[in-house]
Amino acid sequence: MINFAKIWEILVTKFPAFMEGVEITLQLAFFTVLLGSLLGLVVAICRRTRLAPLRWLMNIYVAFIRGTPLLVQVLLVVYGLPQLGVKLPRMTLCIIALVINSGAYMAELIRAGLQSVAKGQVEAAESLGMSSGQTMLYIILPQAVKVTLPAMGNEFVAIIKESSILYAVGVYELTYQAYKLASVNYYYIETMIVAALIYFVLTYVATKLLGLLERRMRRADTSAA
Amino acid sequence: MKKCLALVMALCLALCASQAALADMLSDIQEKGTLVVGASVGFPPYEFYYTNPETGEEELQGFDMKLAQAIADELGVEMVLADQTFAGLITALRAGEIDMIASGMAVREDRLEVVDFSKPYYTGTQIMMIRAEDAETLTTVESMSGKRVGAQMGALQATILEEQFAASEPQLMDNISLMVMDLLQGTLDGVLLTDLVAKTYIARYPGQLVIAEVPVEYDNSDGVAVAVNKGDNAALLEVINSVIERVTTDGTFDAWVDEATALNATLLEE
Secondary structure, eight states: OOOHHHHHHHHHHTHHHHHHHHHHHHHHHHHHHHHHHHHHHHHHHHTTSSOHHHHHHHHHHHHHHHTSOHHHHHHHHHHHHHHTTOOOOHHHHHHHHHHHHHHHHHHHHHHHHHHHSOHHHHHHHHHTTOOHHHIIIIIIHHHHHHHHHHHHHHHHHHHHHHGGGGGGGTOOSHHHHHHHHHHHHOOHHHHHHHHHHHHHHHHHHHHHHHHHHHHHHHHHHHHHO | OHHHHHHHHHHHHHHHHHHHHHSOHHHHHHHHTEEEEEEOOOBTTTBEEEEOTTTOOEEEESHHHHHHHHHHHHHTSEEEEEEOOGGGHHHHHHTTSOSEEOSSOBOOHHHHTTEEEOOOOBOOOEEEEEEGGGTTTOOSTGGGTTSEEEEETTSHHHHHHHHHOTTSEEEEESOHHHHHHHHHHTSOSEEEEEHHHHHHHHHHSTTTEEEOSOOOOOOOSSOBOOEEESSSOHHHHHHHHHHHHHHHHSSHHHHHHHHHHHHHHHHHHO
C-alpha cells in the first residue's frame, strides 16, 4: 500500500525542508570527522607512550565508547554536560558527543595506520639521530595518515548515517525533518523513503568522491616509485 | 491447466477480498479476542506506568487506559497495550497493527482526514510551561519570540507551536521528560503542554517551573477522543461511544481522572 506518486510529491513540495536537514547532517559529519580524527590521532599516539597510566586511560576510553550505544552517549553528553554547568548550544553538544564517539573509532584506525609503517623506517630515522618525537612527526605520521585517509573518508559516510539518531534530541538534521513531516502528513513510509533516498544520494556521492581521491593518491605513489 | 489455476486463484482472491469487506472491525476484534490499544505511555495522568508500593509490581495506570479497559470489557475481549511513540500511532492504526488509539489524542482536522474519532471524552487546556524565574518577563506571545519552545512531535501542541508561536524557535521531540529537562537546564525557554501534564511536572519541581501567563489559543471544541481506522467501523464506534457516554455521565470518568492524578502525585512524593 505504498503510494509512489506521494513519494515524488513529498520530495518536490518539501524539498527546502529536506535540504535544511541535509545541510545540518553534512555539517555534523564534517565537523565530527575533522575534530574526531584530531582526537583519534592524539589518543592513538598516547596509546604508544611509555606512560602506562596514560595508556590505560586511553584504552579504557576506546573500550568504553566502542562498547556503548551512540544514542546513550549522546544523551549522556547532551544532558550530562549542562548538568555539570557546561552550557553550550544544542548543536555544539551534539558535535561534542559525535566527536567523542568518532574519536575512539578513529584512534583504532590510526593505530592500524601507525603500525603499518615498517620498523626499518624508525630504525633509519634513529640512525640519522632523530629524536622519537621527530621520528613520529616527520617519518611515521605522514605515512600513517596516508594509509588511514580512505578509512577516515568511510567514517565521514558513516557519520552521515549515524547522526540520524540526533533527531531524538531535537537537532534539525535530515531524519528530524522527515520525522516531523511524517508526523503531520501521516504518509510515514513514503516520507521515510524520501529520507532514505536522500541519504543514499549523499553517501553514494561521498563514497565516489572519496574513491577518486584515493585513486589520485595511489597515482602519486606509483610516480614516486 | 494454467488458465484453470489462474481462474481458481482469481476466485480465491475475490472471495478473500469480499470476506474482508464483509467483516466489520467489531466482529474482527471479537473474533481474535483482543483489543490492541495504541498509546504513548509516559504521559501522566493520561497513561503512565505505576509501581504499586504494596505488590511492587508495575501497573498500567491513567484514565485513557481505564477507558480502553472499559471498552475491551464491553466488547468482551482482552485489552492488549501497544506502547509506541505518539507520532507513529496513526500510522500503526492505518497499517492495522493496532485497533484503536487511546492516547490523549485531540480531534484535529488533518487527523480526521485519515482516521475516524469517537465522541470526545476529555477536554484539556493547553498552556506554556516556563522556568519560575522567567514568570515576570515571559507573559505574551511576543515575549516568546526568538525563545526556544518545545512541543511533542506530531501532537496538538506542535501545531499550536507552528501556528501561534511562529517567531519562536521550535524544538520537536518524542519524549516529554527530555523536554522538561531541557527547560530546567535552560536549553529550552518554554514547553507547550496540556495543563494536567504540566501540573504533574510542576509538582515534581516546585518553585522551578510555572505555567506562564502567555495566552495559548486553540480550538478546543473537539477535545480528546478515541481514534479508529477508517472503513467499516460504525459498529465499533457505536460501542466505544456508548462506553464514553456512560462513563462521562455517571461520574466514572471523573473518578478515573482523580485516581490517576492522585496515583501520580504519590509517585512524585517518593
